[in-house]
Amino acid sequence: MPVEDQIREQLLNARPPPSSYDMPWVAMVPAPGSPQASRFPQCVDWILRNQRGNGSWGSAPGRDIGGEPWSLLGKDVLSSTMACVLALRTWGVGDEHVGKGLRFIGHNASFVTDDRSDTPAGFNVIFLGMLAHGIDMGLEIPIVGARILGFPTPMTPANVDAILRLRDTELKSMGSGTPTAAAAIHNYNGRALDYLDSLISRFGSSVPTVYPRNAYSRLRMVDTLEKMGISASFSGEINNILDSIYSSWLAKDEEITQDIATCVMAFRLLRLHGYDVASDELAQFSEESSFYDSVQGYLNDSEALLELYKASQVQIFEAEPILENIGSWSAKLLKQQLCSNKISRSVDPQEVEHVLKFPFYATLDRLEHRWNIEHFRTGSFHMLKSAYRACQVDEGMVALAADGFHSCQALYQQELQNLKSWAKEMRLDELEFARVMPLLSEARLAYGMKNILVTVVDDLFDVGGSKEELENLVTLIEKWDAHEEVGFCSESVKIVFRAIYHTSNLLGAKTAAASMAEAEWRMKGHVPSLDEYMAVTVPSFGLGPITFTSFCLLGPELSEQVVRSRDRFLNNLRTYEREEEQGKTNSVLLLDPRYGGSIEAAKRETTSALAASRRELLRMVVRDGGAVPRPMRQEFWNIYKVSHLMYSEEDGFTSTSRETLCAANAVVHEPLAWRLGGKIESPAAAASDKL
Template identity: 30%
Template sequence: MGLEFIGSNDWALGEYDQVSPIGFDIIPTMINYARELDLALPFKADSIDFMLRNRELQIRRRNQNVDYVAEGIGESFDWKKALSTQQRSNGSLFNSPATTAAALIHIHNDKCIDYLHSVLKIFKTWVPSIYPMDIYTRLRMVDTLESLGVDHYFRYELNSILEETYRLWKEEDEEIFGDIACCALAFRLLRIKGYEVSPDELGEYVVDEEKFFETESMQMNGVNTVLELYRASQFRFPEEEEGTALDKINIWTSTFLKQHLLENTISLDKKLQKQVEYDLNNFHGKLDRVGHMQALALYDIHRYEILKSVYKCPMIYNEDILHLSRKNFHICQVQHQKELEELKRWYEDCRLDQLNLGRDVFVISHFMACAILPDIHLSNARESFSKTIVISTYMDDFVDHYGSEEESLKIIELIKEWNDDEELETTYGCSKEVEILYTALHRTVNDLAAKAYIHQGRCVKQALIDLWVEILTYFVREIVSSSSDEPTMDEYLSFARISIGCKLNILTIIHFVGVKFSADIFTSPECNSLCLHVGMVGRLLNDIQTYEKEQEEKTLNSISLQVAHGNISEDDAISNLKQMIDYNRKKLLQLVFKTQGSIVPRECKDVFWEMCKMTYYLYNRSDEFTSPKQMKEDIESLIYRPLM
């Protein structure tokens, strides 16, 4: 039957679009073995010649990069050298039973025998393509559960895996460092969780594409491995800049992946192709809940990988994980729909629906809250975010376009005076818009402060009031500065990074993320730095996106300020901003991941990171609330549309 199968499928030899196991082109050595056994192979002579010529071509092309499939080379391979240079402490060559068994045929080696016996003791009558893969498999499981948004169900177990991985990392365990995909994944997951891991451990041998493909075994050469390296390279700190290992890895891996997309060479694996597209286009703007939807769409319980043979990992791809992920998504979606109805009632009760200030932020603000705060228990955090976004956006629009400077200053005066006894009396004689905006803010701050008291055990009302006075003051300052002498770039950024709203939103939200913290956290240098960097990212991304519009409106923008004061072109000004954005994003991540000497709880710092991703999501597409096509699709999928 085997010979019959070979004969009926020999047409595939010339089909280059066929997905074949690693090293399949080198395996035709077995044809010579078959001939020695006088087996009559069902191949035409020209088919055999084609296979042998292709085999020699592959060996010459890969030069020294064939060790992993050396069993296909036979006697001509230097087995003695391979054992002296490549044999691992467990006795194997590349953790490959096949390669190790082939070495044992040519050279007796007790460590090879011990390794093969250990594999057979576990798997009995069969062996996997690679063994062991325990560390990589466990890390893949951590990554998969996090990407699907169900990691909170297994927090203790996943933390234990990462703690053990960090111990092995410090011991330079060869199962991690012998597989660059495993090393890159371990680096990324450990760095995100705040473990101190050096990118130098990824190795100088992967700093450029040519060197990578020259030195890495065929086992490592797939798109999946390069994608893992690309993801790891995204978590660079400011000092890991131009010329460092991570920077070089980022340059060649992004180029490599873009080229494969351009040439359509990943098309046989549609889901991998979509994952590469998604990571290249949205990495810094990948919102948690939107990412969970994407991961669910690409999750396939039947997914397999082709190594030397087809490999499927039931620990990562199975019905139980899929069922849990879908159920979790449905539970959260129902909760988000209930919260949206409550937000709508608040919106109407506050008469905000009577304002005509240009942008409709009601549903979008809730989508943003759900996207960055997906945990079902963070309902108050989502509420505070949504309401703060709605009011601050309407306040901004009123100050910018619809109200007078006197009316804007009046709102600030009312907030500073803050009368808890009778809020409506204080707005007597004001316009309808001022009355609605102030009373909505007054009611909302009082309500959020009462709820924050339950979470924090202390009164935070004055802190919230001060945040609103600060941002409204800077809203007005932007308008005044636009109509008078232009400020310098530094002067502009000193208030524009606050008027973008990141600080106001974050320092309101963190009261509701499940941890208590003291009031002096607000004024700590660490919190100030976090606010600085996230505000800079948001403001500069916004300025690039809205430059043409603001140029027409003659409002302040960091691009026009550079052109006016620095005597440089618009392109150079934009290039400068992109460098500043990149630096501030990396600095923010460094602060978020930092554990030693940090006084801001990680749960709070994560909100800064999520807000940073939100700014990339918003401003890399369009003006934040014009609801472009992709955002509309994400809103529909996240809040309304049931999973298919």
């Protein structure tokens, strides 16, 4: 099956895989009125069919478990194997399977005390209790010694009574059928059986590790596709999923609200996709104590913390103290976990460092796609009472994302060559004062040209031109077609004006010529081929000359102050020292007198104004924009992110910082590298051709 079809299947039917640990517990529940037979014989059959050749259930020594070394999951496999052995012995079937399972346990008993192996919740009690229960059943356990004696069995009467007092929703929130099955085994309780019946009815013999986590699995899949840059191919499926999640959000479905990671991931994705979700719904996580009081806090769950921090970053209103609080304490705990090397195995420490360093508004989408492709772990697992994978992703998906990235690189490289040729044709490379560093299809090329021209004009007015030259350029632009009447006072003015004049005319001429070709087709009744049609209609659509200027005209919600101020604030924070030396004004310098000459106080005020402007811009982008389509609004956000990258540490235009050049080369030139050490060669990247 093609990778795209596999992904669609997972999006539409996000069914968790069967659990080698939960299956035997459910299999041990006796049938009503027939305590010598299983109520769920299909689970017994599954156990008989799924033993590995080495005698284990789960994974096998010497193999990787979804990319994770066997040694990390040794205790989990021992637990699953022992539970399956007990289930088969309970019903007197599979003697050969039982023997092989016991031999496997004996050969790998060292994992019981191996600190390198991840420990399932309650392992020390449950596993040794299973061994003691097996001895009571007459099994010859190849692990002997007084250390296993005196440990309680997995379910004492007190444990069972506590479970039976739970409400139905609490039974579900325990995450699996195991504790409920244990209650049904020890005390034939109708409510526990009803829950197990619903589990089997939904999943057949495939009892999952965690239930219900369907919402989490689907959200994780959507997030993964977006992080790797391939979500556009599945937009219909993703929209359907988010519509469903939003309905559950409005209904306060416990599958959403009772799990930290699910709740905050739903909030983040829904808000960024334009759904109306209030941060008040996250009030239960506002304080640090809420984490420590949860199961995730008990397990020191780094993933939940990371999702909390990501959600805190999508502020769109000035007063969202809940998100501010969550961001503060979650960042603190993540940093503590990094420093103490306590990051959960399910999370890559490099990802935590990356997210803390680069909030989602501070990096480019293509840089994020590259980072996530190169650092993606196809089989990262979570460990509760047993190991499970929340998102079934294989190297096929990573390869699909890499293909898409390299295709974009090839296009960017061609666009860059076109910009270089244009700059040379316009003689912009002859201007000593100009910073001609083109980093940026029709719309992107037009924007790149205009961006370069704006930079050149800015440099002329800042440092390169005399008063006579500046006045001459202004007059030439006012006269436009009659510029010959004015004349050029210098060669620099001549180059700058002709670049502006010819480029503006060129973009308009291309659009007019393409529109004329379409008109001739219509008049002559000509039916073009698809290639011919696309070659003409893309420029005739007018993206080049109208896209970015039309944004400013079509969007009444995107006020001039919002569009301009955020980039200007970023620029001023990084250029105030240079501009002060040049005798120029700057918002930081203008604020300086208000704070008694304190530059640091003025910088803090500018940073605060920048944050407020960013929140307002994001709110206008993600919420209903009226007549302005979402893709247009999104471009303003993309431009902001470019500006943030350019001015994050210094003036990226003037300094040509190593970080800026590395970012540009990573997007345009450098081939991807697999995290596992292999290399994916870019079909168009040339190692010697750098910006």
